[in-house]
Amino acid sequence: MRYDLYYWPTIQGRGEFVRLALEEAGAEYVDVAREPEARGGGEAALIAMLDHVSGGHVPFAPPILKAGRQVIAQTANILFFLGPRLGLVPRAEATRLWAHQLQLTIADFVSEVHDVHHPISGSLYYEDQKREAKRRAEFFRRERMPKFLRYFERVLEGNRRSERYVLGARLSYVDLSLLQLVEGLRYAFPRNMKRHERHCPRLISVHQQVMTRPHIQAYLESERRVPFSTEGIFRHYSELDSASKTRKRK
């Protein structure tokens, strides 16, 4: 099966979670909007996909996956679909739902990461909501970032079958997404991430393991990997990464 992925061509964004799964599995896929316009690619192809979808399954936003005649949107939903097809999740329903639950929690975390630099509106520039962003960032660094990181650490602790993966004794797409989460947080919040990492050694160990997998390593070093930037979801603005106040929690 050949897969067509439709996502913004110049950022990692939410599409990256899908790209990592396709790359690890060595799947045959086209990152459509990154193809030249002359070959039916570019943003135009993505926009067309948002506007005209066969069968009435209209997506609200990218990423969008086309698999034969099926058109699927919502990142976690795409991974739920791809997981068993790419051998990146066990087949038992209960395990698939657990993997999906974790992926949805990663999605919630990623949304909060986005809203740190865009607390007022996605249609305003960061510079036009910088004051609010600085205020939101303070709570993000002090409360949300450690809460999510410790949650995933606790989940890893609960996996008695392996210290290398989040589900049982094999790699799953959730591990790939955790890799992206750690990479993104290290890029966006290097100062705070350094401080938090010592409280989530298992998560960091999963990150290290996944980084050395041949397909992932090759992908990350290739031109297919879009670099991090202040256009994406994970953004580095040093004013949002200052040392957290040590005020005690209520």
Place this chain on the structure above:
Amino acid sequence: MRYDLYYWPTIQGRGEFVRLALEEAGAEYVDVAREPEARGGGEAALIAMLDHVSGGHVPFAPPILKAGRQVIAQTANILFFLGPRLGLVPRAEATRLWAHQLQLTIADFVSEVHDVHHPISGSLYYEDQKREAKRRAEFFRRERMPKFLRYFERVLEGNRRSERYVLGARLSYVDLSLLQLVEGLRYAFPRNMKRHERHCPRLISVHQQVMTRPHIQAYLESERRVPFSTEGIFRHYSELDSASKTRKRK
């Protein structure tokens, strides 16, 4: 199968999407935290569930559904699990994924509704982020609210098999969630919702149809339905519902 739902007892919140599905199906369920503490209920039971979960499937946040030995969190994930068991979604995989994609888009909308009154932090009172909330609300009313509403209208338009439901010719849990969405928006943004409703007649018609279903009607009139309030996700603050500026979009 008896289901145990764990959710905050005094608000509708995200748990309401699950309650509506269980109620419509006439399922046997206990809304655990709404039971008296003496009978193992109350918030204490919910907190205990968040802290101690068997089998390592730790939830990040409520709602949480217990079905036999399975413990499932994330609202859309719970509905994905319950859908076929309660006869509230067709069994074909492609249709289940489409229903789920819509549910995840509803979840995104609901998160944005929440962040209108809490743009800085969930751990601050509304009054302590009111200025930012007013600014965010302006963009929400002018851009996000119509964008989501028109999206669901377009989805309903795309269903050639019925004008009454979102999937094919039968009620699904997505219709129940759309009911809650319309109810919530009417409560929180009555002034703006009135203006937007004329652009989404199909959505309003689904709402009307679902409201008159015997189980739903009985539930909404019962004491089991927690009322809307300024403690929940949909909150009415008149200053956030003022008439939108008519500034043209770029």
